[in-house]
Amino acid sequence: MESIDRWTTRLARRLARGTSRRGFLAALGGILAGGGALPLLPVSRAAAQSRRAAPGEPALELPEGDPEGCAYWRYCAVDGFLASCCGGTHTSCPPGTEMSPLTWLGTCKNPVDGKHYVISYNDCCGKDVCGRCFCRGTEREKPIYVTHKNNDIDWCMGTESVVYNSTVAVVVGVATEEG
Amino acid sequence: MRRPLALLLPLVAAASLARADLPFEVPGRVETIALPPAPHWVWVGDPLLRRTALVDAGTGRLLGMVSSGFGMPAALFARSRPEIYVPETHYTRGSRGERADVLTIYDAATLAPTGEVVLPAKRAIAATTDGLAALSDDDRFAAIFNLTPATSVSVVDLEARVLSDEIPTPGCSLVYPAGARRFAMLCADGALLLLHLDESGRRAGLARSEPFFDPSEDPVTEKGVRIGERWYFVSFAGRVHEVDLSGESPRFAEPWPLFDDDARSEGWQVGGAQHLAVHEADGRLYALVHRGGPDEHKHPGTEVWVYAAEERRRMRRIELQSPGLTFLGVPIEADGMAGSILDWLLNRVFRSVPELGIDSIAVTQDDDPLLVTVGAFSGGIGTYDARSGEFRGRVFGGNMTNAILQAPSGWGRP
Numbered sequence: 001m002e003s004i005d006r007w008t009t010r011l012a013r014r015l016a017r018g019t020s021r022r023g024f025l026a027a028l029g030g031i032l033a034g035g036g037a038l039p040l041l042p043v044s045r046a047a048a049q050s051r052r053a054a055p056g057e058p059a060l061e062l063p064e065g066d067p068e069g070c071a072y073w074r075y076c077a078v079d080g081f082l083a084s085c086c087g088g089t090h091t092s093c094p095p096g097t098e099m100s101p102l103t104w105l106g107t108c109k110n111p112v113d114g115k116h117y118v119i120s121y122n123d124c125c126g127k128d129v130c131g132r133c134f135c136r137g138t139e140r141e142k143p144i145y146v147t148h149k150n151n152d153i154d155w156c157m158g159t160e161s162v163v164y165n166s167t168v169a170v171v172v173g174v175a176t177e178e179g
Numbered sequence: 180m181r182r183p184l185a186l187l188l189p190l191v192a193a194a195s196l197a198r199a200d201l202p203f204e205v206p207g208r209v210e211t212i213a214l215p216p217a218p219h220w221v222w223v224g225d226p227l228l229r230r231t232a233l234v235d236a237g238t239g240r241l242l243g244m245v246s247s248g249f250g251m252p253a254a255l256f257a258r259s260r261p262e263i264y265v266p267e268t269h270y271t272r273g274s275r276g277e278r279a280d281v282l283t284i285y286d287a288a289t290l291a292p293t294g295e296v297v298l299p300a301k302r303a304i305a306a307t308t309d310g311l312a313a314l315s316d317d318d319r320f321a322a323i324f325n326l327t328p329a330t331s332v333s334v335v336d337l338e339a340r341v342l343s344d345e346i347p348t349p350g351c352s353l354v355y356p357a358g359a360r361r362f363a364m365l366c367a368d369g370a371l372l373l374l375h376l377d378e379s380g381r382r383a384g385l386a387r388s389e390p391f392f393d394p395s396e397d398p399v400t401e402k403g404v405r406i407g408e409r410w411y412f413v414s415f416a417g418r419v420h421e422v423d424l425s426g427e428s429p430r431f432a433e434p435w436p437l438f439d440d441d442a443r444s445e446g447w448q449v450g451g452a453q454h455l456a457v458h459e460a461d462g463r464l465y466a467l468v469h470r471g472g473p474d475e476h477k478h479p480g481t482e483v484w485v486y487a488a489e490e491r492r493r494m495r496r497i498e499l500q501s502p503g504l505t506f507l508g509v510p511i512e513a514d515g516m517a518g519s520i521l522d523w524l525l526n527r528v529f530r531s532v533p534e535l536g537i538d539s540i541a542v543t544q545d546d547d548p549l550l551v552t553v554g555a556f557s558g559g560i561g562t563y564d565a566r567s568g569e570f571r572g573r574v575f576g577g578n579m580t581n582a583i584l585q586a587p588s589g590w591g592r593p
Binding site: 079102126127128129134136138139140141142143144145146147148150152153154157160161162163164 | 226227249250268270273274275278303304305306307310326327328330351352353364365366367394398399400401474475476477478534556
């Protein structure tokens with residue numbers, strides 16, 4: 001029993017860390033049905049084949065290279081729903097939303113070149129919450145009073161509407177020092 | 180044909196005698212809340228349904244709800260009059276159009292709005308509500324934290340029901356009650372700002388302390404809790420910073436650790452959205468904790484550790500159970516064998532999934548206190564005997580998400 005506990009806990013943690021909300025719920029359905037996560041795999045592969053990894057970034061097949069999964073390297077400090085699962089991409093907002101010009105900044109390590117990059121987590125605004133691919137990255141995140149380092153704040157500021165939909169992760173520079 | 184009918188007649192007569200008509204009822208009746216509130220009533224906020232629901236955590240009864248606008252629904256609860264205040268943001272076309280921020284005043288018994296004060300359309304909206312709004316200790320004024328991202332505080336005179344001032348607070352955020360005419364704020368350099376009001380609710384002065392913690396090395400979380408005049412803030416590393424606000428200037432005690440060396444080496448740390456609670460009369464501090472690595476301050480908790488706040492000593496560890504799952508607000512429950520399997524899945528598997536784990540805790544303030552736990556996405560509400568730590572069971576409030584948990588005391592009184 002103990003080893004089953006450990007195994008399932010590990011599985012659950014891996015699922016939670018390594019997959020998007022969609023992936024997690026699919027896997028959850030798999031567990032409940034007793035069939036594991038296999039039925040979803042061909043769909044994932046088909047989706048992956050239509051996209052290409054950006055030059056200098058990890059391969060799409062790897063968790064840290066898939067912009068629709070929480071483990072994608074740029075999402076180390078994202079807290080919200082991924083625009084890439086909501087009709088946008090990791091650098092563009094879903095149709096009809098407005099990208100907030102104000103944002104919080106994270107620092108994430110690109111596993112390919114080993115460099116730390118400054119990531120701008122702009123929110124996509126003006127439509128109600130997306131609901132897909134919820135991720136909660138907290139690397140170097142700080143409380144609300146350190147405003148530009150906080151990702152609990154609704155950053156739909158300077159936009160027509162404060163209503164939050166999803167979030168992108170744009171590389172805006174190379175970090176000069178970690179943190 | 181005639182004979183069977185004749186036989187039936189006495190039966191029909193007997194049936195009509197036994198079934199007298201029901202008394203007629205008059206449509207249009209609406210319940211009110213029976214005040215004062217029972218000790219185990221809690222409010223659970225759901226941003227998807229844009230409401231906060233009043234749930235009896237002891238019985239599981241959903242008693243009523245208060246609608247809100249966009250953002251995390253959380254209310255302010257007056258102790259000196261039966262009123263509830265909800266900071267709200269609305270758009271004329273739902274998610275677009277003209278923005279209107281208001282503080283809506285609800286009657287605590289009818290849960291119907293009785294008035295509103297229009298606020299500057301700048302109130303801070305965030306995934307947690309600790310420190311976003313506060314009442315003065317005498318319920319005269321409400322302070323609403325604004326973030327555009329310039330920081331300021333809107334002050335509402337709740338007796339006159341007017342906006343009395345908007346006070347810029349550069350570099351300082353969040354609002355915590357600190358007396359009848361004062362609010363405390365946390366600053367980006369680790370200082371505490373005291374915002375003083377005059378009798379009309381206008382700015383009387385700002386007093387900024389020396390930094391009392393290092394925001395870059397070990398910041399305190401926004402989830403401050405209060406016992407009397409003393410506020411407790413906990414840092415990411417689990418150091419408790421006590422701020423005594425009984426005097427004119429704040430007094431900062433030497434921080435003390437929630438985690439000894441052994442616990443720290445095992446990776447124990449605080450985490451979650453609302454990870455602190457107190458029982459004032461018992462002098463107990465409750466912390467939602469888990470084992471993990473660095474930067475996991477939002478990770479859900481697996482245990483609650485209970486401390487004697489005055490003695491700065493851990494009294495108890497409470498291992499948490501899953502608060503239960505719902506689907507669109509409907510509880511996922513089962514009896515018998517299926518129930519055992521579900522329970523095993525809930526406690527052994529789903530509890531450790533961040534999305535389904537326990538984010539928030541609260542403790543009721545009565546003499547038989549409940550520890551209440553929720554997870555934003557799990558849907559259920561877990562209840563424990565706050566003194567013994569014994570699991571009392573799960574209740575369900577009908578929310579689709581349980582993002583905000585409030586267990587106010589002393590509200591709803593005339």
